[in-house]
Structure formats: C-alpha cells, structure tokens
Amino acid sequence: MSQDTLFKRQFGHRARLALSPAGVLKTDEQAHAARTVWNLLHAWWQMMPKGKRTLANADAAIRQAHEDIDFLAVLPAQAAQAVLKTYFQAWKNCWDGRADAPNFKSRIRTVMSVDVPQGRDLNIVRVHRRWGMVNIPKVGRVRFRWTKDLPVGKRANAENRITGARLVKDALGWHIAFRVQTLEAKPEPHQGPDVGIDVGIKVPIALSDGETYEHVEWLTDKEKAKLLHLEQRAARRQRHRKPGERISRRLHHTYDQIAGLRAKAKRRTLDWQHQTTTAIARTYGTVVVEALTVTNMVKSAKGTVEEPGRDVAQKSGLNRSISGEAWGRTVIMLTYRTARHGGILHKVPAPNTSRRCSACGFITPGSRESQAVFVCKNPDCGWSGSADWNAARNVLHLYRMGLALIPAVGRAVVRRVKRVKPATAR
Template sequence: MSQDTLVKRQFGHRSRLALSPAGVRKADDQAHAARTMWNLLHAWWRMMPKEKRTLANADAAIRQARGDIDFLAVLPAQAAQAVLKTYFQAWKNCWDGRADAPNFKGRLRTVMSVDVPQGRDLNIIRVHRRWGMADLPKIGRVRFRWTKDLPVGKRANAENRITGARLIKDALGWHIAFRIQTLEATPAPHQGPDVGIDVGASVPITLSNGETYEHDEWLTGPEQARLLGLEQRAAQRKQHRKPGEYTSHRLRHTYDQIAGLRAKAKRRALDWQHKTTTTIARAYCTVVVEALTITNMVKSAKGTIDQPGRNVAQKSGLNRSISGEAWGRTFTMLTYKTARHGGTLHKVPAPGTSLRCSACGLTTPGSRESQAVFVCKNPDCGWSGNADGNAARNVLHLYRMGLALIPAAGRAVVRRAKRVKPATAR
C-alpha cells in the first residue's frame, strides 16, 4: 500500500474509570485546582497591561502560584501547562470570532476535568477482555473499561498512538477520554444505493425505502417512576429553602440522583444513535437529509402579554420530544461516518417535503391527514401511504433533481447541479 492512499485520522474514545475513594478525592482535588488555575489566569490577564499579556509572563505567574499555594501543587505541572495553553487558545478563538471571550469558571456549573497532555505517561496495558490499566499523574495506577482496541504496546508507533488524554467527571463518575491518532487507508468509493432520511419525534428515523429505526424509552418504567419521585422530592425540599440560603446537603444529594438518571438516559441515547448511524453509513452510498433549523423549531409558543400564544403546553411537549431525539447530533454522526465508509451526506431544502406527494409531485391542501398517514388529494393521483416515508422519498428526489445545499457566507444556498440519475421509483 502506497503512502498516498493513507490518511491521518484523529479521534477520541471515552472509557469509565474504576477509581478508589482515595483516587476520587485526588481527581476531585486536581480538577478543582485546574479550575482555580484558570480563574487565577483570568484575573491576572485582566489585571496586567496589554503589553505584558504574554505566554512567558503567564507561565512565570502560574509557576509562582504553584509554589506559593499548596492547593495548586496537587495539579501536575503538565496539566497546569495545558490549562495555560487552553486559556490562550480561548482568547484566539474569541479574536477570530469563533467563540465568546473566556470568563471565570464557577464551582457548580463547570465540568470537572484534568488534562494529561503526554500519552506516553499513561503506560497503558490491557489486563483482560474487559479492563485495562493506565498511570495517572499524582493519582497512581487505575483501571478503566476496555471497550475499544487501543494502539498500545506493539501496535503503537509514530503513526498509530495515543497522544494524550483528559479526565472528565459527570453524573456517572470519572471517565478518561483518550486522544488517538491513526494512519488509515483512504476508503474506496461506496457502491451502495442512495437513500433519503426523514427524522421525526414519534418515529426517529424513516428511510426512503420504507425502513424505520425506532427505540424504546431511554429509562425503564421503574427508573421513570424513581425520577419522578426524585423531582417531586427536590421541589418539596426547595420550597423550604429561603432566598439566598445555601442548598442543603439533602437537596444536593437529590439533585445528584436526578443527574445520574438523566446521564444514564443520555448514555443509552448516544449508544442507539451510534449503532443506527453506523448501520446506515455502511449500507448506503449517499445519505440525504433535510437542512433543518432546529433552534427555530424548538422555540417556545408562549408569546407575550399582548399576544399570548396558543397550545403552549402541547408545543412544550413537542419541543422536549425534538430536543430528546437530538437530530443535529444524528446528522453530525452521519457526516463523518459516511465519509469513513466512502460515502457522502447531502442536505436539501426542508420546506414542503412533508406536504408534497412523492407519487405525483404536487402539493395539495389537506393531503397530510395525520402525523402518520398521507393521502394525496389530487384527483388524478390519490396515492396514500406512510407520511414519514413520503417525506423521505421527497428528500431523496430533491437531491436527484440537483437541489443540494452548500454553505456560502454563513448561510445555506441552493446548488442546482447536474441531474444525478432519474428517479425510477419515488
């Protein structure tokens, strides 16, 4: 295989850590020290004149802070340098218009994390089928769940290796996110068929060939009942808290239990999305989706005092269903997974796809009888079928007609390209 057929790929992989109570305390201390280091850097930045805001002066300041404050000394030196580089990169992103200006990190609203910049310091080995072990600076040797083959040992070289990692804490505990760099072969062009996709709240994914992908509730019945009970308990305990009073330990513990159940639901949703998008990317050459403006779709219908909205409660339930399906995350997964398998993803204009008949191509008022049934009211057609499948076929037909969207000057424009192939059966 020639070097021209290889392409460098960088990605991340996240695994759960099995820390002892002492290890959890050490990781928590390092995360709080990293957050404090960020806040000290931000205070130093705002205090210094512009001509003295240099990387060298900031490095000298954090070195002095780690020597003067014992609490900051628990943070490894390389992790402190990573905080410094991340802070300067945040300002570069702000100056380039890619993000807002960095600000102070609050204790309760900030994700606890610690960076391990050097991958060689981890000394990763695989213990057996389910567990691996790694060295964490100032924490020790810890176990993590082995759910993916990592380039370690004899498999590691200059092109295939772990370049670093980050320790992240969420409601389910501490995790380690590896940064992996590999050299892979350029995928051959996919030879599969084209497919259009319609996403919805009741049926998450419907393909133009009639295939559907559905899922159960992310939480089981007992888990939903427990979540409801915890939310009611939190509301009751919150009533007894006076304005400005600190949250009690019992209320904080209830909040942590609620966050744990919601994190479990999100983890199951991510697992379903990854498996579904991988199946689609492997089976189809070209995947066509609608260019949806999801932020506008989930806006509240509450209205104003002068012009109050209608069906506010129903719209709120629909907004929660749309947000729960995470269509944008599904499209993002399909984008890079189709590229990895030699396929492509295209977006077409969304207006009219659910109201237009895929058989005759006309939009007749009243054809969308319900959320699931489409009956064409055109006297010369009269086609009937599943509404989501009809929309998916319209999405694919728009692509075959050459109507694809390309980004231009921060907005989407229609590109009328050469007709790909005639639509044989829409």
C-alpha cells in the first residue's frame, strides 16, 4: 500500500482504572499538586514583567517551587512540565481568540487530572480478555478495563503507538484516557445518500428520509426518585449550615451520591450518541445539520431589575432539556465519524427551518399547529406532516441550494454562501 493512500489518525480511548484505596489517595495527591503548579504559574505570570514571561523562566520557577514546597514532590517531573506547556498553550489560545484568558483553578470546581506525556512510561500489557495493566508514574501497576484493541507489544511501532495518556477523575472514579496514533488507509468516498438532520427534545434526531432516533429517559423512575430525595436532603442540610461553617461529611457524601447519579446519566447519554452517530455515518454519505448557537439558546430569561423576564421557570426547564440532549456534542461526533467513513458533514443556516413548508417553500403564520405537527397554511399547498421531518427536509434543501456555511470536512470542497430565494415548489 502506497503512502498516498495512508493517513495518520490520532484519537483518544478512555478506560476505567481499578485503583486500590492507596492508589486513589496517591493519584488524588498528584492531581492536587498539578492544580497547585498551575496556580503557582498563574501567580508567577501576573507578577513577572512581560519581557520575562518566557518558558525557560517559568521552568526555573517550577523547579524552585519543587524545592520549597514538599507536597509537590508527589507529582512526577514530566507531569509538571505538561502543566507548564498547557498553561502557555492556554495563553496562545487566548491571544488567537479561541478561548478566554486562563485563571486560577479552585479545588471544588476543577476537574482532577494528571498528564502522562510519554507513552513509553505506561508499559501497557494485556492480561486477558477483559483487563489490561498500565504503569502510572509514582503510583505503580494498575489494572484497567480492556474494551478496545490498543497498539501495544508487538503491534506497536513508530506509526502505531500510544503517545501518552491523561488520568481524569469523575463521580464514578479515576479513568485513563490514552492518546493513540495509528496509520490507516484513507477511506473511499462514501456513496451513500444525502440526509438532513433536525435535532430536538421530544424527537432527539429526525432525518429527512423519515427515520428518527429516540431514546428513553437517562435515569429510571427509581433513580430519579432517589436523585430528587438526595437533592432535597442536600438542600435541607445546606439550609441549616451556619455562615462560614465547613461542609459536614454527611453533606459531602450526599453531594457525591448526587454526582454519581448524574455521571451515570451522562455515560448513558454518551453511549447513545456514540451508537447513533456511528449508524448515521455508516449509512449516509453527506450529512447536513443546522448551524445552531446552543450557548445563546440556553441563556436565562431572568432579565434585569428594571426589565424582568417572563416565563422564567418555563425557560429554565427548556434550557435544562436542551443541555441534556447535548446537540453540540452530537454534531462533533458526526463530524469526525462521517470523515472517517469517507463522508462529509455540512452546516446550513438555522433560521426558519422549522417554520418553512418543505413542500412549497413558503413561510405562513400558524403552520405549527402543535409542537409535533406541521400544517402548511398556503391555500395552494396544504401539506401536513411531522414537524421534525419537515425541518429535516428544509435542512437538506438548503444544502442543495448551495447554502453550506463552513468549509467541508473530509473529501468535499469549500462552498460559498449564496443568497438564493426559496423554491416555490419541490
């Protein structure tokens, strides 16, 4: 196989670690030390003049902090260097307009994580079908769930290898996210049909060919009742806490139980999204979605003191439903999955896709008789059908009119935005 038909693929794979209580304690200490190094770097950055904010000076400051602060010794030197590089990269992202300026990391709100920048330090071995072993610096050999074939042992080489990993802690415990690099064959252009996608709440994903993808509630009735009970208990204990008083162990335990149930719901959400986006990428060659700005859609309706908002509670419930569906993450998954299968993903303008009739192209008031049904009020048309299907057909039609907004991903070319009047008939 020639080099022209190969491409380098980089992706991540996350697995759950089976740490002992002593291992959990050691990893927690490393994560707190990494957060402290970040905060020390930020304080150093603010004190130093602009001319002395160099990588070499920051490295010297970290080495001095290791000598002065005893508990930083639990953090491996390479992990501290990874914090340094991440901090400088955060400032570059800020200067390029891709992110906000870096700030201090608090103990409560920061995700606990430790970086292992070099893959050779991991020494990964597969024990049997379900488990593997990985070496974590200053922690030791730890088992992890083997759910994906990794390029280790004889299968590892310069092109196919694990380049590093990151340890991340959530409500369900510590996980390891491997950074994998492989050399794979370029996918052939996907010959599947085009499809438009409309995302929603009642129907999470509706396709222009009439297919829909739905899911059940992420938590069972018993789990939802338990979550409500725990939230009420936490609110009751928080109400009786005096100002300035430390949070009790019981309240901490209640918060941990709440976080565990929410993490379980998120894992089920991710599993459904992975399976659904994979099925769509395998079936369709061109996938078209709306260019939604979800952050604007979930803004609060409280307003100001001078101009208070209306229907604040209803808007808050809608915001929770939108955030629970994670539309942005679905689009991200579709983007890289369609590219891997030789397909392409496009975005089109979102305004009026749910209000325009997909049969005649007119926008008439009152066409949305309900949340689920669309009935065209144009006397010459009168088309009726599912509102989600109608929106998905409009999304696909905008793409066929040449209204793709962004550069294509994969095999297609950049399309310019054209101002074209809607077709009067389809």
